[in-house]
Amino acid sequence: MRIHIINPNTTAAFTHADLAAGQASASAGVVVTASEPPEGTPSVESHFEEAVAALGVISEIRRLEGEPIDAFVIACFGDTGLAPAREVARVPVVGMTEAALMAAALVADTFSIVTLPARTRIHSHRVVRSLGLDLAGRCLPIRAVDVPVLFDESEEDAVLKAILAEGRAAIDTDAAEAIVLGCAGIGHLARPIETELGVPVIDGVSVAVGMAETLVRCRLTTSKRSSYADPPAKTLSGSFRSIARSIS
Amino acid sequence: MRIHIINPNTTAAFTHADLAAGQASASAGVVVTASEPPEGTPSVESHFEEAVAALGVISEIRRLEGEPIDAFVIACFGDTGLAPAREVARVPVVGMTEAALMAAALVADTFSIVTLPARTRIHSHRVVRSLGLDLAGRCLPIRAVDVPVLFDESEEDAVLKAILAEGRAAIDTDAAEAIVLGCAGIGHLARPIETELGVPVIDGVSVAVGMAETLVRCRLTTSKRSSYADPPAKTLSGSFRSIARSIS
Amino acid sequence: MRIHIINPNTTAAFTHADLAAGQASASAGVVVTASEPPEGTPSVESHFEEAVAALGVISEIRRLEGEPIDAFVIACFGDTGLAPAREVARVPVVGMTEAALMAAALVADTFSIVTLPARTRIHSHRVVRSLGLDLAGRCLPIRAVDVPVLFDESEEDAVLKAILAEGRAAIDTDAAEAIVLGCAGIGHLARPIETELGVPVIDGVSVAVGMAETLVRCRLTTSKRSSYADPPAKTLSGSFRSIARSIS
Amino acid sequence: MRIHIINPNTTAAFTHADLAAGQASASAGVVVTASEPPEGTPSVESHFEEAVAALGVISEIRRLEGEPIDAFVIACFGDTGLAPAREVARVPVVGMTEAALMAAALVADTFSIVTLPARTRIHSHRVVRSLGLDLAGRCLPIRAVDVPVLFDESEEDAVLKAILAEGRAAIDTDAAEAIVLGCAGIGHLARPIETELGVPVIDGVSVAVGMAETLVRCRLTTSKRSSYADPPAKTLSGSFRSIARSIS
Amino acid sequence: MRIHIINPNTTAAFTHADLAAGQASASAGVVVTASEPPEGTPSVESHFEEAVAALGVISEIRRLEGEPIDAFVIACFGDTGLAPAREVARVPVVGMTEAALMAAALVADTFSIVTLPARTRIHSHRVVRSLGLDLAGRCLPIRAVDVPVLFDESEEDAVLKAILAEGRAAIDTDAAEAIVLGCAGIGHLARPIETELGVPVIDGVSVAVGMAETLVRCRLTTSKRSSYADPPAKTLSGSFRSIARSIS
Amino acid sequence: MRIHIINPNTTAAFTHADLAAGQASASAGVVVTASEPPEGTPSVESHFEEAVAALGVISEIRRLEGEPIDAFVIACFGDTGLAPAREVARVPVVGMTEAALMAAALVADTFSIVTLPARTRIHSHRVVRSLGLDLAGRCLPIRAVDVPVLFDESEEDAVLKAILAEGRAAIDTDAAEAIVLGCAGIGHLARPIETELGVPVIDGVSVAVGMAETLVRCRLTTSKRSSYADPPAKTLSGSFRSIARSIS
Numbered sequence A, B, C, D, E, F: 001m002r003i004h005i006i007n008p009n010t011t012a013a014f015t016h017a018d019l020a021a022g023q024a025s026a027s028a029g030v031v032v033t034a035s036e037p038p039e040g041t042p043s044v045e046s047h048f049e050e051a052v053a054a055l056g057v058i059s060e061i062r063r064l065e066g067e068p069i070d071a072f073v074i075a076c077f078g079d080t081g082l083a084p085a086r087e088v089a090r091v092p093v094v095g096m097t098e099a100a101l102m103a104a105a106l107v108a109d110t111f112s113i114v115t116l117p118a119r120t121r122i123h124s125h126r127v128v129r130s131l132g133l134d135l136a137g138r139c140l141p142i143r144a145v146d147v148p149v150l151f152d153e154s155e156e157d158a159v160l161k162a163i164l165a166e167g168r169a170a171i172d173t174d175a176a177e178a179i180v181l182g183c184a185g186i187g188h189l190a191r192p193i194e195t196e197l198g199v200p201v202i203d204g205v206s207v208a209v210g211m212a213e214t215l216v217r218c219r220l221t222t223s224k225r226s227s228y229a230d231p232p233a234k235t236l237s238g239s240f241r242s243i244a245r246s247i248s
Helices: A013-024 A047-063 A083-090 A096-107 A118-131 A153-174 A186-196 A204-217 A240-248 B012-025 B047-064 B082-088 B096-107 B119-130 B153-174 B184-197 B204-217 B240-245 C011-023 C047-065 C082-088 C096-107 C118-131 C153-174 C184-197 C202-215 C238-247 D012-025 D047-063 D082-086 D096-107 D118-131 D153-174 D184-197 D204-217 D238-247 E012-024 E047-063 E081-090 E096-107 E118-131 E153-174 E184-197 E204-217 E240-246 F012-025 F047-063 F082-088 F095-107 F116-131 F153-173 F184-197 F204-217 F239-248
Strands: A001-004 A029-034 A071-074 A093-095 A112-117 A179-182 B002-006 B031-035 B071-074 B093-095 B112-115 B179-182 C004-008 C029-035 C072-076 C092-094 C112-115 C179-182 D002-006 D030-035 D071-074 D093-095 D112-115 D179-182 E003-007 E033-036 E071-074 E092-095 E112-115 E179-182 F002-006 F031-035 F071-074 F094-095 F110-115 F178-180
Touching: A001 A013, A001 A204, A013 A029, A013 A118, A013 A186, A013 A204, A013 F012, A047 B047, A047 B082, A071 A083, A071 A096, A071 A204, A071 F204, A083 A093, A093 A096, A093 A204, A093 D082, A096 A118, A096 A179, A096 A204, A096 F095, A096 F204, A112 A118, A112 A153, A118 B179, A118 C072, A153 A179, A153 A186, A153 F153, A179 A186, A179 B153, A186 B082, A204 F095, A204 F204, B002 B012, B002 B047, B012 B031, B012 B184, B012 B204, B047 B082, B071 B082, B071 B096, B071 B204, B082 B093, B093 B096, B093 B204, B093 F031, B096 B179, B096 B204, B096 C096, B096 C202, B112 B153, B153 B184, B184 B204, B184 E003, B204 C096, B204 C202, B204 E033, B204 E240, B240 C096, C004 C011, C004 C047, C011 C029, C011 C184, C011 C202, C011 D030, C029 F094, C029 F095, C047 C082, C072 C082, C072 C096, C072 C202, C072 E240, C082 C092, C082 C153, C082 D047, C092 C096, C092 C202, C096 C179, C096 C202, C112 C118, C112 C153, C112 D118, C112 F082, C118 F184, C153 C179, C153 C184, C184 C202, C202 D096, C238 F116, D002 D012, D002 D047, D002 D179, D002 D204, D012 D030, D012 D184, D012 D204, D030 F204, D047 D082, D071 D082, D071 D096, D082 D093, D093 D096, D093 D204, D096 D118, D096 D204, D096 E096, D096 E204, D112 D118, D112 D153, D112 E112, D153 D179, D153 D184, D204 E096, D204 E204, E003 E047, E003 E204, E012 E033, E012 E184, E012 E204, E047 E081, E047 E179, E047 F047, E047 F082, E071 E081, E071 E204, E092 E096, E092 E204, E096 E118, E096 E204, E112 E118, E112 E153, E112 F031, E153 E179, E179 E184, F002 F012, F002 F204, F012 F031, F012 F184, F012 F204, F047 F082, F071 F082, F071 F204, F082 F094, F094 F204, F095 F116, F095 F204, F110 F116, F110 F153, F153 F178, F153 F184, F178 F184, F184 F204
Parallel strands: A001 A029, A001 A071, A071 A093, A112 A179, B002 B031, B002 B071, B071 B093, B112 B179, C004 C029, C004 C072, C072 C092, C112 C179, D002 D030, D002 D071, D071 D093, D112 D179, E003 E033, E003 E071, E071 E092, E112 E179, F002 F031, F002 F071, F071 F094, F110 F178
Antiparallel strands: none
């Protein structure tokens, strides 16, 4: 089985980290690969960048069409491009955010997301709401550290401290019983944060790989009944033609 | 005051219809203009096409940056590209779907959307859910006629009959008290359908122009506090560079 | 076109302020008029007063029946008497609260109401809930300054400071991106508060006039299908007979 | 202990029926009395009539202020005037609708309301929504027989049959496990309907008396903390002055 | 009429307190009795103990099958074993939690639960959610004092103070207008807490007896239509001895 | 890695089927084992049987305490005993229902459960609601075939046809895009049903094993922070023998 992780942004260092996380959590015999689109945005922290990166996700899926891939994982918090990816791909697609939220719901009654920067809370909330976990009282208010996704390495200590502070507030004030890390770029901090906070801390990439494996082993793939049916055959125009070509 | 309507798809006939609808409902002295992106998809009826069209919406807003426009209206059911448009534009942006739902809520307790084709119900539902109108018991289950957005003119009679049938079912079975037409391309049918059904029938483009005017007159524009702040300055790569240039 | 604003309470100074706000935001050629019921309560800050004022709203609509009015606006936070007004009027009726909430949803992802006095939060919440904006995570907890609606002019500075404090708490603690002012009597403070807070601040009367205009231009009026059908012909008794006469 | 039932409309025959229902279900030693306002509307089947009847409810409570009453029951589906009654009364007030819904929730997982006429579904829904029973999946879609509240006695058989048909549809189609009768005027049909349908059928007046008794015995009364505090002392004007007098 | 209170745990002192509360609030001529299962857990503060105690509740109902009991009340916050009890009993069954929440909704717009220990908030929340009172904005976040149910008598003063502190926070911070005490073991503190806090404070056992009476007088009992039908006739196996051994 | 499936009922044939399903979907090198409690109920189709079976689940976990098990799967629709199991077990526990719903949400926008018998819909709904998937509009109304869990083998064809009919109704009437099979006993029918219906059909046992593996590989286990902390040390009394006698 081969699971391919798509990093929606163009920062190769993130792709490497995603790949490491995915390989560490994949089961025996499962090949994990990863790539990022050649063009796009170095990080996704606005709706504008999300729109740009969604095209990158689609184009990666089309580029890899001939390869023996059994499922895709999208490795960006907010699940950039997940819906079109489900239409375009012939195999199941799992978003790291939805996977992280599901894993949290399997190990805790209540949980919080700690994301970054603050403006991206709306992207996290969209996924939470699409599952109903806010209305069910499971996912508590989303917390954020207000630094850019591509914060400088020298700031990592400060960022870690800020995440810990938000995590503690989630636990003490909101009664959270687990924490979801709201950014693929901080997944490697999951274990140290868990040690400090004493509750499960979830990195979405790792669990998304497991859930993708599960779908493959259970021979489940995206329903083509209506919402995620193949896009209708249609001639796109302009610079979108290369994407269009692979689809229609 | 000038309101500019962006048709997210590349079908100029739709742009003309949007413009006619907008001009008919605009108040005295308000100039309404309209355009569609030069490249993209001839209609939006999948997430993939939505991703393509969202880029078109953004690029139209950037292209028109220097022009004296007071507000934008996005004229595609599902409000394609609305969130990034709010980030990128310096003036308010109103989606035809959200505007239609709000107008419906102002004239009826309960209402239904009749959209097309069936697969796009998920796009309508996203907007309904973003306002809570489903949970409030205001917006009833979304109904659809399963023809493509670009159905042949010769089919218009059959489509009209099918919309009327769904509208009647919404009224009789679900107790709908108004109908929202779920496609910019059928806005010109609102009056004949209203006459047949005997309840208010809402075309989103018309009301969106009015709501955009309202925001302008009340000097209200998109909050730049967090979710819709200007996209962060960043160097995009590849064919996105031209869009990026105008933004960063 | 003529939009008539009904101030549900008997305080003429509020009617004048509503009229000024409405005229300032109306489009060219639209005549805005306003009135208050001759009898009733000087302000609405309890369910009891709401019951009294609702009769006043109905009786104003009946009194003005012969006049060439195209839409009514109800200018009291909580939308006093809105439902019966929709039954009784032959033209659309827009409440300042629903209009304010809709405008907020058009310019911000999340927003808060700052109302007064504290006991009226339940009236605001009723409108919020009727649209689902609380469940959608759009309208955050309602905040209040605990002074009477008819606070003394000498207290205006203190009230303004208290509103600013609540607004800042909404922004900083609850992550609000816009503020709705929860009282027609403080609408004139919207601009200074906006300047201080740096987020959109919405006065409902202004936007309600615009939304009423929109409905009129789009030839939309209250659905008479069921919930807001004309009240059944019936003989009322006692001092209600005069109201009854004009209706049945 | 004395429980006083207020029939919000002016039809004395309904008051007698309410009284009979209340006396039949009251516990030993509890005196049940009932009255209707001297002026108002013969039935409540619109928001307009609700506004009229709410004043009647308030004025009955004020008229009875000096009498040794321990709790009030409001006997009109939709709980006409309940909120102002809670402000004005010195003792607890129970609405027949909220009581019926609570009793239904105590004897069944899911239940439906069968009300009349169709236009009043919005009034029932308001109470359902105020408790959250719709969102909890407990109260299923409201069904209605479209006859006026004051249907002719000769039609009772036809009405009974229509209620049974709706009740059966609720059970068979919606999986309802109990039925709430949505009108005080048909409470006497509860037992025959129950026999036919084979599920609990709830008349709100009976259970409201029991719940009012419960509050009295447990020394619980309306919280005066905020939402239902006494109306502020204020001078009302015009024909409202007599009501005002007894309050301020 | 006879109402029988089942205390799901084995602590007889709690049964005595429940009996006293029930007798104090029962109406004239109603006999209140109470019992606890002979075997089980001395208190219920985990899901594990809830599973044990649910069996005790069922077995008490079976043991009392031949006695002339008209309704059961389950006297443990979280309503331990309520669903199976409804299946097994031939008479209505009322949980103290659901009854307390309903009583709170009859006397206040918003209310909070103060329970103990902290880990049992999930049990309270289950009942709140089953009615929808959280989504309706009626039941505010659940608060807790983190002491065991069987705290030492010498700690009662400290516990009382902690409950008062949480109650005040609920009133001042969350705008609660009433407080529900989330444990049968502290019901006797309801009156002193109410005096201190100045809002209604609800003990579930008292109100549950009244609601059970109400159902009996109105001849309402559990619907046997589907969810709570008698358990299917079936041969269970074993003696549960091994279970007992492993858990005690 | 070893995943142990607990079949909460005493029917060994179900355990064998669960084991086969789990082994078929487990990844290479993962050992799957399964057991049922030696005593209890042959199937779970009422709350009463659920109470009995929950004790069986707990006792199996306790019995297996010393064995090198990495995660448990509970193989009964409704997730019998899941909450106490999470308290008692030292390793993660996954319910087949929650896992099935999550898998459905990963491959379809909307989906339905087809369960059996009809009375167990409430058990399914409890899990749906605990995740919020009903309020999110993802999980549509639950459908049922009204046959006992232990239907006779000779009826399998009729049951299969009935499930197909409900599945088709879910797809055609409710717009479901996937089907969750609501009973461990019919998991082997998933593939033939999928072939007939043309949408993904999900058997919970298979996906639960995959999700349990995922948690183990990601080193995630039940949060012990509050809701699922170890049960407090406490001396339970009795042997439950009398309970056993009265219920069998």
